Amino acid sequence: MPMSSYFASGFMYIETDKNVYYPGQTMNISIQLSLTKELDSVDRIIISIKGKESFKFNSNNKNLKSLSNKRQIVNETFTLCNFAPSFLPAQDYTFVFKYQIPDTLVNQWPASFHMKRDAINRGEVKFHTRYRITAKLMKVGQTVVTKNTKRFFIAKKPFNPRQNFIEVTQQQVYRFTKLCSAGINVAKVRFERNFYLADEQIKARCSIDNTRSSAKCTNIVIRLIRTIKAYGYLQNRPANQQNLLYPFEENLVVASQEFEGIDAGKKQEDFSKEVSLFLDAVDQKFKQSRKKGPNDQQRVHNVEDLAFANKGIQPSTVGQVFSCLYTVVINRTIRGLANYPTGVSVLININPSLEQVNGFEKVEMPQNWNPKYVDLRNIQFIVQNNLPTVNNNNINANNANNNANLPRNGHIVKISQMPSQFSDNDQRSLFKKQGQLPSQDIIDKLNKASEAIDKFNSQSQNLRRDTSQSNQGMNENHKPSQENSDDEYDTVQQNLLEGFQ
Helix, strand or coil, X not given: CCHHHEECCEEEEEEECCCEECCCCEEEEEEEEEECCCEECEEEEEEEEEXXXXXXXXXXXXXXXXXXXXXXXXXXXXXXXXXXXXXXXXXXXXXXEEEECCCCCCCCCCCCXXXXXXXXXXXXXXXXXXXXXXXXXXXXXXXXXXEEEXXXXXXXXXXXXXXXXXXXXXXXXXXXXXXXXXXXXXXXXXXXXXXXXXXXXXXXXXXXXXXXXCCCEEEEEEEEEEEEEEEEEECCCCHHHCCCCEEEEEEEEEEEEEEEEECCXXXXXXXXXXXXXXXXXXXXXXXXXXXXXXXXXXXXXCHHHHHHHHCCCCCCEECCCEEEEEEEEEEEEECCCCCCCCCEEEEEEEECCCCCCCCCCCCCCCCCCCXXXXXXXXXXXXXXXXXXXXXXXXXXXXXXXXXXXXXXXXXXXXXXXXXCCCCCCCHHHHHHHHCCCCCHHHHHHHHHHHHHHHHXXXXXXXXXXXXHHHHHCCCHHHCCCHHHHHHHHHHHXXXXXXXXX
């Protein structure tokens, strides 16, 4: 168990079913909470999901300007559940819930990205796109008992995925100048596919037709070109340039491999020549140095960031601050001063490898781990324009808070029903493995809370039934609004919950 998970009364750890997701997929999340002693005045668990992309260019060239830009992709905070009454007995808990990642064309989450390196003759560039989910155990008010954070990654969906497709190009070749033609060279390339993981091998098969050319094709070259485009503000910009964005662009051959060509007047058998490129052999040149902290101590990168940056080429991503795309170009070199073949180029999609997204500490739960299971998967939070909507019939729509900076009303978890109302027969077996027994006042609180909740359910049903009957006897113009009845329903709910404190 990571040391960051422990606190004075036990530990809390948040985990996801996977480490990497596509936009539109659903995250299955669990919170493991272990308490060695009872916690008073603990009333809720808050979940926050944040994502940010940033770009910074520190120029060492007097002809180039230093730029920076950042954007908050998602910043959502909501209350997962409320405890009634506001305390937790000493035992183990597992809370499970779902969260759906949005998949919209307007504000789609860009893929995770982590790069920091030197740009030759230009300066230092930094690109980051990071996501994290945090669980907080809160006391009544705004006091945080403990919190735990988990990093997760987003991958880009393949655009126009294709497999076993053929691209063809032909080129007029020359001997010395364009006045001396040497014929025509034709190249056919069959690509295996146009989407890869960062540790895979790009494979293609070539068929070079040089029968109509008197110039030798000396080599077949496969190259991987990375194109990064970003937009940033001047770091020390004057007042009259506060909103001016400046572009940053870089086209770089990150990998290249040569293969034997073909003589003049000859032709290769159909797709008999294989060319390939290993993506995991690309040098990332990641700079691990960071600025010193407030106490003049050297700051270090997170383990997850180092694994993502060093263990594979950075993936394809398209964001509003920066984008990174890859193109595979298969070309040939032909003798002659004026021969510059265009070659075959294909845009490919690269996603992070499993090794990149598994740079986390391994979590081993205690051998006697036997938690009480709280299933909250019927509450599904879906982000729309960075603001989620709650799909749950148990939550009143008028209680939903549309401000992303404030917590939402969560599902009410009855402590007396975790797992059930305590009785003299099962209280000892329930607390035995924790090494302590509940006092009689705790049992009285739980029983009282259960009775109050049952009373609340009965009163709310009567209120709904009375409102429905009164509506039937009224004219259409004198019916009470749904908003008024919901307000009255909320008042009953609030009064009963105050009795649990």
